[in-house]
Amino acid sequence: MTIQAIPIMTEETLAPFATLRPRLFSIAYRMLGTRADAEDVVQDAWLRWAGTDHGAVQSAEAWLVTVTTRLALDRLRERKAERESYVGWWLPEPLVELDERTPESAAELASDVSVAMLWVLERLAPEERAAFLMRQVFDQDYADVATALGKSEAACRQLVSRAQARVQQEKPRFAVSKDAHRELLSRFMQAAASADRAAMKTFLADDVRLISDGGGKVPSFGKILVGAARIAGVYWSVEHAYPGKITYRMARVNGEPGLVRYVDGVVESAQAFIIEGGKIVAVYAIRNPDKLRGIAPLS
Structure with a gap:
């Protein structure tokens, strides 16, 4: 069995990742719907970040978001067969706080992670889900979406449009406090x-x-x-x-x-x-x- 070496942590590698970790978890959780899978993806992103040439990286945020999205998309594709054979309806692993007075981490509440939203996202194809989240939830440019998914910007616009139509169809009509x-x-x-x-x-x-x-x-x-x-x-x-x-x-x-x-x-x-x-x-x-x-x- 090959043992993967643990990269040496320096301020250069740790600081950008630590700052962005909540956002990376948010992306991975919204893609995968389970805490363990999301944490695994973020850990994989960390290992890749620690082992890369940071001098060649123009934007740590763009690099980490792209890598995390790709890793989550790969894992979602791998789990597709498991989801299809799942007994009954599949709902996400809930993020639960029993004491509502205690603020949850920004990682989990950065934006809409409601069970209802994840139920709708589960109905989307993996690439539609990734494109929609990057563009509509995390406000990434279409150029960044295209880079992350390895598709043209035009194709990504179509993915987002289809996903947006599905989400709008199923989301609540009126917000409640x-x-x-x-x-x-x-x-x-x-x-x-x-x-x-x-x-x-x-x-x-x-x-x-x-x-x-x-x-x-x-x-x-x-x-x-x-x-x-x-x-x-x-x-x-x-x-x-x-x-x-x-x-x-x-x-x-x-x-x-x-x-x-x-x-x-x-x-x-x-x-x-x-x-x-x-x-x-x-x-x-x-x-x-x-x-x-x-x-x-x-x-």
Whole structure:
């Protein structure tokens, strides 16, 4: 087995990378949807940066962003077969803060990393995803996008245009303040904890959707559930399946107010929500235990 040498860190190599690391993680996480894969990509980018001739690099930022994007794109292509064979719906590994008073790192909250956005990005082809993120989220010039993807600027414009149309089609029509989001979820959580189906329905849009990711590790729904009565019934059934054992906690899930549900003190799911017009219109329930390992158990 070949052991890769660890480059010697100097101020010249460390300072630019340390400054840009939050942004590089943001790019990799948005591309891949899992913390471990994103951190691996950033580490690979660091090894390449430490081993390059910095005198020949005109812009450390452009170099690192390009390399990180290419590495993430390569890994996304490698994982394509895994995603296609994934059992049920695939949702990202959530970035969860149980104490909302503690600011999350800029790496994870630099811009929109909501579960809803990553759900839409997952529907894009890998190169569309990369082009859209570089241009629309990180405001890179088309010349930089073209360099990173090895395509012409015209081709990249087409990729971004197609991705933008898909994102616009599926994104919420109206923004809601974090305070309003948090207040509605707090009231919904109280209704869910008391198994009050009628109260829950008052917070749910008639055509609300629930998307659940169990990854074949735990039971989940094989199709998207639709309807206030049906989804209120799901929450009601969980309370009655584990009487006295369910606990909800408000949390920040990928930068937005969300819920973590525990069964007997063990994390059962992280839940993200879309709210429009004072109603919950979508619920994303991440139940795959492999994706919940970073969330602390109930203390």
